Amino acid sequence: MTTTTTAPTVPEAPARTHHPLRAEALRGFPPLAGAAVLLLLGALLPPSADTWQGDWAKTAAQLHNALVIAVPFAAAAGCWQGGREGRRRTEELWDTAVRAPLTRLLVSALPVALWVAVGYLLTVALTTLTTWPYVRGDHPHPSLVPGDTIALMAAVLMGHVVGRAAPTSLAAPLLGVAGYAGLGTAVHQDAVSPLNPAVPAMDGFWPVWWQPLAMAAWTLGLAFALILAYAARRRATALLPLATALAAALLLSTGSGPWRPDPLAHRQVCDTSTTPAVCVNARYSGMLPQVRAALSGVTGKLHGVHGLPARWSNRGTEPRADEAALPMLTPFGWYVVRGRLTQPDQYAWEAVAALSGRGDCENQPALVQLADEAVQAYLAPSPFQGHFDSLDAKGDAAARAHLRESLAARAKLAGMDEQRRRTWLSAYFAARADCDAEGVPSL
Incomplete structure (x- = not known):
């Protein structure tokens, strides 16, 4: 009689589960939002590259000033994500989920905020690389980047709440337009502009060390206050981030201000x-x-x-x-x-x-004008002098007469020997900044 033995069955390993935040971050709209920010700023910055490439201060200012477009766009992106369930008509299904409303909101909103921040930081990195080869002094100015990045993330979070509260396809574009108009108007309000993350950077000034921290506390404080007031079980908890935002606003608006002069500018x-x-x-x-x-x-x-x-x-x-x-x-x-x-x-x-120092002089005597023109033609003639002379040659009698006198004066100065010309130029510059003919040697 033979007996058979069966091998014990090995239990299968449980399927590995991933956090819902990972699925939200890697699929769907959030990566597209980050790419859209990169493309938006990539379309705005290159046309003006001649004005900022090679200048660290101008490069940093251009990136910061782009927030007047990027912040409303980030708010619209958050709003679009927040209205997703309304467009799908799955709000009632989500209400039956085990997770709390605040958790569901953050799982949906945070991936968009993170991808928008990634898009902006990639823009900063690419812009830095494109300006680096042409820099002729100064040093990079990254002090505005942390506060600007946080402001974009906060805009996404606040826009997400708006999208949840108004789940319509028109909410996102309307919020973007309203945000752009609001930021642009607030720039001109002295009482509001220190709190506006899109206020233009001032040439020759940079933020003090605590300004990015205060701006981050202001924008994130408002965002989380709005989120908690909308989705938290105890809405009174919204008072804590709101108090943080108000404290940051007080810090930004008092004292000597959040800006300091750039020592290199002077x-x-x-x-x-x-x-x-x-x-x-x-x-x-x-x-x-x-x-x-x-x-x-x-x-x-x-x-x-x-x-x-x-x-x-x-x-x-x-x-x-x-x-x-x-x-x-x-x-x-x-x-x-x-x-x-x-x-x-x-x-x-x-x-x-x-x-000559006579740039502000009006109605100069003819002697002074002829001397100035002769000196300029001798030391560094204008590239357009021939064009101006041809215009005078075709002009009225006074213009033609002045041209003849000017050409004669230029020729006389150029034809002097070195010692005589040096003596004449010394007398000419000794009378610099005098608007009358006294002291100016004749030709």
Whole structure:
């Protein structure tokens, strides 16, 4: 008699279950929302790239200023996700779920908020990479990024609550339009603007260390107060994040304010090997060799001349008594594009025009005008001088007469020997900033 034995059955391992938050985050609308933010900002920033590539401060400001579009879009994305069950007509089914309403809301809203933040941070990273090769000074300014990212996430959460409360397909676009109008209006309200995450960044100013924390507490506090008031079992718990938001608002609105001057914006970097010395703003110190090269023809011709200002300055304000205003390097997109000086001849001509110090003089005597034109034509002629001369040649009798006198003065100065021209230029610059003819040598 034979006996058979059967192997014991091994119980099957229970199927691995994943958290519902993972399924929400990896499928459906949330990844699309993050991609949409990346595409939206990718469409807004490149057209103005000439004005910010190569300037860390301008790059950071452009990313921050894009919030006036990105925040309403994030709110609309959250609203669309919040109205999902209403569009599917599955609200009653969800009401029978075991999970609490607050849990269900956060599981649906947080993936969109996280993906929107990812889309914005990818934009920041890509923008940083595109501006890095062209930078000519300064350093990155990431201080605005944390507060801006939190503001976008808070907008998604608040929009989600609106979508739950008004489950209609029109709620999302209407909320986006209303948010854009509201942010734009609040920028011009002094009492509200410190709390507005989309208020434009001020040139030459950066937030103090606590500003991103306070802005995050303000935006997230309002968002969670709204969420708890809508979905929590004990709605009184909404008072805690609301109190946090109000405390942050008080901090943002009092004291010396959340902004501090950029120390580099008020410093000059100079090359003193020439006369006048060439000074540029410390934020663009890497542009100094290009500026010096553009002015090398001018400084070479001024060797040995007396009465010159001590330096060309790039302060953005009225030059001091011993200075002449250097043409501004900013805004980028005019003289400087992607770290390069694009019009050195025009730049040198404007720098020479500032040496006389008579830019604000009106109704100058003919002698002074002829001297100024001769000096500018000798040191750094305008690239458009031929065009202007042809216009005068076709003009009325007065214009033609002035052209003849101007050409004669230019030729006389250019034809002088070195010593005589140096003496004449010294007398000319000794009378700089005088609007009358006294002291200005004739030609």
